[in-house]
Amino acid sequence: MKYHKIDNALFIKNRKNFAAKMQPSSLAVFNSNDIYPISADSTMPFQQHRDIFYLSGVDQEESILVIFPDCPNPKHREVLFLKETNEHIAVWEGEKLTKEAALETSGIKTVYWLQDMEKIMFEMMTQCDTVYINTNEHYRANVETETREDRFTKWLKDKYPAHRVAKSNPILQRLRSVKDQIEIDLMQHACDITEKGFRRVLDFVKPGVWEYEIEAEFMHEFLRNRSKGFAYTPIIAAGNNANVLHYVENNQQCKDGDLILFDTAAEYANYSSDLSRTIPVNGRFTKRQREVYDAVNRVKKDASKLLVPGTLWAEYHVEVGHLMTSELLGLGLLDKADVKNENPDWPAYKKYFMHGTSHHIGLDTHDYGILTEPIQENMVFTVEPGIYIPEEGFGIRLEDDLVVQKTGEPFNLMGNIPIEAEEIEELMNK
Known part of the structure; x- marks a missing residue:
């Protein structure tokens, strides 16, 4: 091994x-x-x-x-x-x-x-x-x-x-x-390898590169750090490809003005990490891209705070839905009538954010856990809100892996991986 x-x-x-x-x-x-x-x-x-x-x-x-x-x-x-x-x-x-x-x-x-x-x-x-x-x-x-x-x-x-x-x-x-500290340390190592891959890619991406070339950059960094490779099939989705939730072809060219959505992460010792980031091909977000990006980031931050012992997974997702609804209203993607007339079984926000926010992660990327039982200390969850706008030609997802703490906010295993828009732009243009 x-x-x-x-x-x-x-x-x-x-x-x-x-x-x-x-x-x-x-x-x-x-x-x-x-x-x-x-x-x-x-x-x-x-x-x-x-x-x-x-x-x-x-x-x-x-x-x-x-x-x-x-x-x-x-x-x-x-x-x-x-x-x-x-x-x-x-x-x-x-x-x-x-x-x-x-x-x-x-x-x-x-x-x-x-x-x-x-x-x-x-x-x-x-x-x-x-x-x-x-x-x-x-x-x-x-x-x-x-x-x-x-x-x-x-x-x-x-x-x-x-x-x-x-x-x-x-x-x-x-x-x-519920993870042992040895397991959390192994997952932290997988996240640290993922960070190295992401920082490598920030140096590599520019208009004209191909999605599969970016995939190769990730793989190079993962393998040289004792990982077998990707923890799951990697998604590297430029432009409108990001609006296909499980896009895995990774065969298109990245164009000036596009965003690239990455859902790519390393395994280590059979333990998974799970990262999503979205970056501008040319190193600069447009005004509209930045508005949507910041909205997704705010939802991620607020959703992270909700991962505390005693929370029920289903109720957690309802609360995140309220956070997302507020942001979509602010972006002009929904109006009050959409929300007032929504189907409770498929709320209005699902038009732009149709997947779940969190899942257990560990030895499996979608790890074991009984969803009808309360969240406990030392469970590890992803937090991955997204907004997908096919009519505007881009989608944005941001995702980190968090360890539930006895008290206070969860610990972010990916806390060192760049996520703020200013830092992404600075690293891409240094």
Whole structure:
């Protein structure tokens, strides 16, 4: 891995917290992701399943974690099954985790090779009543591919049909949404790498550059700072492209007078950052662009202050809607009649700001979190208001990543990344 070693105290704590939520006489199983094929002998780069990573730190394929707090055999209360390394694998792919390295990474003392899994699992399954399976229940999930986890669950339920089945996901949704300080530090590092990329791009952009050239500048800076690259598919949208919310073609030329909307950020050690900025191609905002930019920035600042413990996510978005409505009235994009006659299910401001303001962020860009439960200290959220005006040929979105504090305003992990219009212009024209 490119990233520096992570203190295994994080994974030890995460497993302890998960085990404390399990039913008596139960075990939980977590699988790595597959390496997905493209065609012929080509594959996609491996991305570890975030749940097994969260609980073990193991970042390789064909790995299985079992947590069994009440196991009568103390050796089997935490078990890793790993793909056995050998000289051939070491030559062709690089050495996989040894048992000693797995202990150092995860803090788990009992490590078996994968070929012993069925035999050891049989022993453990005879000693438990309930098995926790790991299903994807994220509110944005839309998965058509059968995963390694899915296949394992089918095998397990078929082989052991008399066991009760429970779900790991509700436990993980709550645990993963509240970040440990080690996690916050890793996310801060991802944000710091993102800052380096953004400052590089401010020096690079000028009329005539292409969106994909800007993408390359970001990638260069991310890779040279131990990131695997973008935390999500990058959006680099010049001019009217910014009014396509998930524009990812990045193949157009940036013209004098245009704005460019960036939604581009680095990952680090599988943790995401998520940044949006909007800058003028020629280094100067027009009067109208600046009016809209400042309006979006004001909404972002005020929306950030609302992210405090006890707040409900749905109510938070209603309040941000009121902030945005006020700004759109001031910009002349809405009038009082629009607001008076609005549909409560699709308020008038949604014409120009149609997406949500905040989502959890962590190991996943749209991270785990139960949206019907109050916001807690050390949850991390994006704040990303935008105004999109196709008839005027530009859209503006501004986004930072914020850690909810026990008291006061949230801590901005991206507080060092330029956002004020004057600073953007100054840096682009220095």
